Amino acid sequence: MGRAPCCDKANVKRGPWSPEEDATLKSYLETHGTGGNWISLPQKAGLKRCGKSCRLRWLNYLRPNIKHGGFTEEEDNIICSLYSQMGSRQVSQWSLIAAQLPGRTDNDVKNYWNTKLKKKILVGKISLSIKNSSTNAPPASVTNIPTIPCSTSPILYIPKAETESTVTFSDHYSLTQSSGAFPTLSDAGYEPVISSTTQNWSQNHFQYSSFPGIVDMSEFRASSMNSHIVSPSQEGSTMSDSSSLAMDNKGLSLPSTHGGPEDVGILMDSELGFPSDFVNELLFQDRESEVAANCFQYFADFGYVDMKPQGLNEGVTNQY
DNA sequence: AAGACTCTCAACCGCGACTCT
DNA sequence: TAGAGTCGCGGTTGAGAGTCT
Numbered sequence: 034m035g036r037a038p039c040c041d042k043a044n045v046k047r048g049p050w051s052p053e054e055d056a057t058l059k060s061y062l063e064t065h066g067t068g069g070n071w072i073s074l075p076q077k078a079g080l081k082r083c084g085k086s087c088r089l090r091w092l093n094y095l096r097p098n099i100k101h102g103g104f105t106e107e108e109d110n111i112i113c114s115l116y117s118q119m120g121s122r123q124v125s126q127w128s129l130i131a132a133q134l135p136g137r138t139d140n141d142v143k144n145y146w147n148t149k150l151k152k153k154i155l156v157g158k159i160s161l162s163i164k165n166s167s168t169n170a171p172p173a174s175v176t177n178i179p180t181i182p183c184s185t186s187p188i189l190y191i192p193k194a195e196t197e198s199t200v201t202f203s204d205h206y207s208l209t210q211s212s213g214a215f216p217t218l219s220d221a222g223y224e225p226v227i228s229s230t231t232q233n234w235s236q237n238h239f240q241y242s243s244f245p246g247i248v249d250m251s252e253f254r255a256s257s258m259n260s261h262i263v264s265p266s267q268e269g270s271t272m273s274d275s276s277s278l279a280m281d282n283k284g285l286s287l288p289s290t291h292g293g294p295e296d297v298g299i300l301m302d303s304e305l306g307f308p309s310d311f312v313n314e315l316l317f318q319d320r321e322s323e324v325a326a327n328c329f330q331y332f333a334d335f336g337y338v339d340m341k342p343q344g345l346n347e348g349v350t351n352q353y
Numbered sequence: 354a355a356g357a358c359t360c361t362c363a364a365c366c367g368c369g370a371c372t373c374t
Numbered sequence: 375t376a377g378a379g380t381c382g383c384g385g386t387t388g389a390g391a392g393t394c395t
Contacts, residue, residue, distance in 0.1 A: 039379090039380080047364080047365075048363095048364075048365095049364075049389085050363085050364090069380095070379095070380075070381095071380075071381075072379080072380065072381090083365090084380085084381095085365085085366090085380095085381085085382090086364075086365075088381080088382085089363085089364065089365080090363090090364085092382095093363075093364085094363080101362095102361095102362095126383090126384080127383080127384070128382080128383070128384090139382095139383075139384085140362080140363080140364090140384095141362085143384070143385085144361075144362050144363085145362095147385095148360070148361060148362075149360095149361090355395100356394105356395090357393100357394080357395080358392105358393080358394070358395090359391100359392080359393070359394085360390105360391085360392075360393090361389105361390090361392090362388100362389100362390100362391105363387105363388100364386100364387085364388090364389105365385105365386080365387075365388100366384105366385085366386075366387090367383105367384100367385090367386105368382105368383085368384095368385105369381105369383085370380100370381080370382085370383095371379105371380080371381075371382095372378100372379085372380075372381090373377105373378085373379080373380095374376105374377095374378085374379100
């Protein structure tokens, strides 16, 4: 037995809102507010709409100060950083991310991620793998995330969860350590560098500058014009000219020896066989270097799917 | 020029969480 | 405490616009 419908679907209008309906809803809400009940609101306002539809229309379109389209690079960075921290199945993920972007709605952020941002991220003539979660730790609170003005290095710091520790380095990269189970960069002998931009942050907020054996892949991206671009939400439709597989976080169920169902970040394997993190544009250049060895071990613990570009390897190789 | 294909995003859906009685 | 009603979320759909062939 299913749940009772929220409204009489036979007697409500569906589909796009007309300007008149918008005006009616906006006028009513500006005068009366929601009255704490969206379900009864359309009847009071004289609209033949479902209450949920009214709520959605207001929140996503009519509400004051809503911004549409034209996401900035800074907003891109914030979304990527938060997404990679939260994973794809974090409850309230999109609303939490949207909360960090004034004027943006969760629907906007979600659409933007699914249609544009994933493509930007997935640019690169390298095969990709997806790393699953490192932790069952509670999600980091995002309400206190400081963002650095664009005039400085665009660093976004994610506060530590109770059982996690996170080191942030380069402009976009961080490593999260869960309950001391994985080596950190400081384990490898690197001291944290406290950036001048971090002076108001907690002393736990470390920024690492550069690491031998790890290179910034963003430089590669510019030259990766023959990349395989994937729209995971529409996989299959956009890949007709490529042997690459469309993958997203929900597309794989990876075994984890460390718990958590959420996918956090995405690992790739370069053509050279070195692990990399394409979300954060870092390539572990040298397996043998001290840091890379530690980090590689860190990633290797998770297992990953290795996908080779067409011509190098047919199909998908699991490396669990 | 036109049909096929792709992309975008507003809107809908179902479900878990929450609130109220 | 249980059940009904409602809210708010992520996932998904599909119409229309844009682009390609």
